[in-house]
Amino acid sequence: MTHPDPAAPLAAALAAKGYASLTPVQEAVLAPEAAGCDLLVSAQTGSGKTVAFGLAVAPEILGVAERLSPAEAPLALAIAPTRELALQVARELAWLYGEAGAQVATCVGGMDIRRERLALERGPHIVVGTPGRLRDHIERGSLDLSALRAAVLDEADEMLDLGFREDLEFILRAAPEDRRTLMLSATVPKAIEELAKDFQKDALRLQTVGEARQHADIEYRAFSVTARDREPAIFNLLRFHEARTAIIFCKTRANVSHLLARMGNRGFQVVALSGELSQAERTHALQALRDGRARVCIATDVAARGIDLPGLELVIHADLPTNSETLLHRSGRTGRAGAKGVSALIVTPADYKKAQRLLQGARVTAEWGKAPSAEEVKDKDDARILDHAALASAPEEETALVAALLDRHGPDRVAAAFVRLWREGRSAPEELSDAGAPTRPAPRERGSFGDSAWFSLPVGRSGRAEARWLLPKICEAGGITKDAIGAIRVQQDETFVQIAAALASRFPEGIEIVPGIVLRRLPGEPVLERPERTYRRTGGSPPGRRPSRGAETEARPPKVPQSVAIMDAPAIDSGPPAQRHEAGNPVGREHPSKKVAPWTTGATTRDMDDRSPVKPVKTSAKRPSPKPNPDRAGNKRPVRAKKPQR
Incomplete structure (x- = not known):
């Protein structure tokens, strides 16, 4: 049996x-x-x-x-x-x-x-x-x-x-x-x-x-773009590849919604997947991708987990993943069952080091380069038009109509109409800034910067400029890292920036780091303002040390009203605390050398935005002792001073 x-x-x-x-x-x-x-x-x-x-x-x-x-x-x-x-x-x-x-x-x-x-x-x-x-x-x-x-x-x-x-x-x-x-x-x-x-x-x-063959059917590419070109680079990538199905990964739901609106306005056939959608909406979006009614899916990591889409040829990381495992999971949506795929990382100068760590942790090698330019997208379009499948076969039952079209309009107009119909509905390619991969300058000795060029910005302390705010903006504008920047000198109305000479060409004349703030190259090293506090040496103590008796001390700042001195004067070494009020509300006692409101640095009370001036408070160098008050027995005893009411 x-x-x-x-x-x-x-x-x-x-x-x-x-x-x-x-x-x-x-x-x-x-x-x-x-x-x-x-x-x-x-x-x-x-x-x-x-x-x-x-x-x-x-x-x-x-x-x-x-x-x-x-x-x-x-x-x-x-x-x-x-x-x-x-x-x-x-x-x-x-x-x-x-x-x-x-x-x-x-x-x-x-x-x-x-x-x-x-x-x-x-x-x-x-x-x-x-x-x-x-x-x-x-x-x-x-x-x-x-x-x-x-x-x-x-x-x-x-x-x-x-x-x-x-x-x-x-x-x-x-x-x-x-x-x-x-x-x-x-x-x-x-x-x-x-x-x-x-x-x-x-x-x-x-x-x-094996570790060396991880995702062997996936081609990893990393595209260096400026921060302002992130979305245009994504649009050009989609137009350049013309993938049957593509997926774009974003970090948050808000990013998904924003990119969905931008791409919808440009004529892309796009759907979105995020956690806020109902199951019916998610099923409808996936079915649209499988039917060909949509070609691009924008999703978060959680929403796209386990999605198996036919013909998924392109994965774009609009936001870099948090770790190497997520990078592999995202990229694994393509290159399945022996098919080839492309995993593209959009990398701004601020994310350059993070992208390198992700690729190294995933044990994959990416080809670095620039995102497809508008000219490259147009050339790719022209090649697709010339190789279109509709042009490969001879006319059959359309012979009479073809002859009528050629007789009435001529071959040139018929060919031009074919090209226009093919381009109709496709998003026009975007113009991108010329920004390559961020370049690391050669390591320098501590204390020396080497050959450099100086630039100026029309903003300073009066405009509340700070080096920590300007540094990332300058790096993004030129596609460089912070190692290529030497000194940033913030003056009263102007800021001077020192940039390595080898990378100074990335900042052409008139480049804006933010709207309205133009970086201008200087012919040489700038002349900086004299410091606010000067020292007259008469023979004894170096600056910063307590002078010996009889020596001439540092020059005193001019006397100013107390309401201004509290906000603008240099740190005061001694004196009692002053009661400070803002807009009529007490904020407690504090020494003027301890805390200064960030919006008042380098400004007088007249420059404050709709804020009441600081009320002067009479103070003395030493608190007077309370007067003795005799008790019933005639003994004198001190009376405790009453605490000021808050």
Whole structure:
């Protein structure tokens, strides 16, 4: 008597799906040494991990039968971090186990929990869900894990990053201890290893992708742009590649909404994915991408987790990710199943060092360069028009119409009309500033800056200019790092900036670091203002030290009214505190040398914005002793001075 082959239904499903051979991760989980063991698997995103764990848990689900009978309780549980990934896993397992008669139910947040409860009552063999919703069903008693034979944690590292550790521990404790546990992830950080020790028994570690070949089908590119050219560079990248589907990653929902509005105004076919959307809106957006009604998706990291879009050829990091693992997860949306893809990082001068750390941590090499210019986008458009598929075939039933068009309008006008129709609806390329990768000057000795050029800015202390505010603006304007800037001298009405001579050419005449503030090159080193406090040496003490008796001390500043002196005078070495009021409200006692309001530095009370002048308070150098008050016995005793009322 021949026993049925439980693998036959799965083999038939794979053949019907067009699988000629298995991927490395799928072969690894089916190796003899992996049979029946707990597995900790790390593999590249898009390498077929869903089908891999579906094949791995087949013995626990099918047993020795070719076709499953109705189940009283689920036999396998798959946990995913997001709704999209959970629904995608359910679809993959449905066709894989369709020939075997397995029923798959989903339990994900944002869906109707009543329908999910009815689906669980029908006796599914496999349950797929998100951690929060699965825990909810367990606590309500609608999900029974007493018969569970296998549990799978897909994208386990992402679930920990999203704060699902407590939910995962609750779910796994509700399952039998003799179950089989599989954990799959693109990376295996320390937190995953600790979770594996707690909930797996002698897990077999499988790593199918070498560090040197991480994301071998993805071409990494880093584009150096100025801060003002971030969005135009993204538009030119999309126009240059004309990808069938592209995804743009942003850090926050606000950035997603802003970029969505900007791209919509420019005629891009774009949709957005963020946490504020309902499940119906998210499903509609994804369906638009799959149908071709939209070609660009703007999303946050969490919203795009687990998205599998057909023909995704381009990934753009509008905002750099927080760590190298996120960079790999983002980029793994493209280059799947042997296809090629491009992962493009938009890098401003302020993010240059961060981008290098991310690439180094991810162990990938990126090609640095400039974003596609308007001329390069136009040249690419011209090449696409010349190679258009519609021009490759001869006219058939359109022969009469073609002859009429040529006879009436001539070949030149017909060709021009074809070009205009092709360009219609496409965003015009953007003009970008000429900014290459930030250049690091050669290391210099401490205390010396080397050859340099001086520039001036028409803003100083009177305009509340500060070096810490000007430094990043200058770096962004010229695409340089702070190492290329020497001294920044803020004067009363003007500021002087020292820039390395090798990089001074990046600041042409008339360049604006911010609207209205133009950087102007000087012919030589500027003459700085004399310091406000001068010293007349008569023979004894160096500046800053207490002069000897009889020596002439430093020149005193001119006398000014006290209301001005409190705000503008140099630090006073002695004297009692003065009561300071602002707009009529007391703010407590404080010495004028201790705290000065930031908006009053270098300004008089007349320059303050709608603020009342400081009221002068009469003070003395020494507090007088209280007068003695004799008591009834005639003894004199001091009376405590009354504290001023606040």
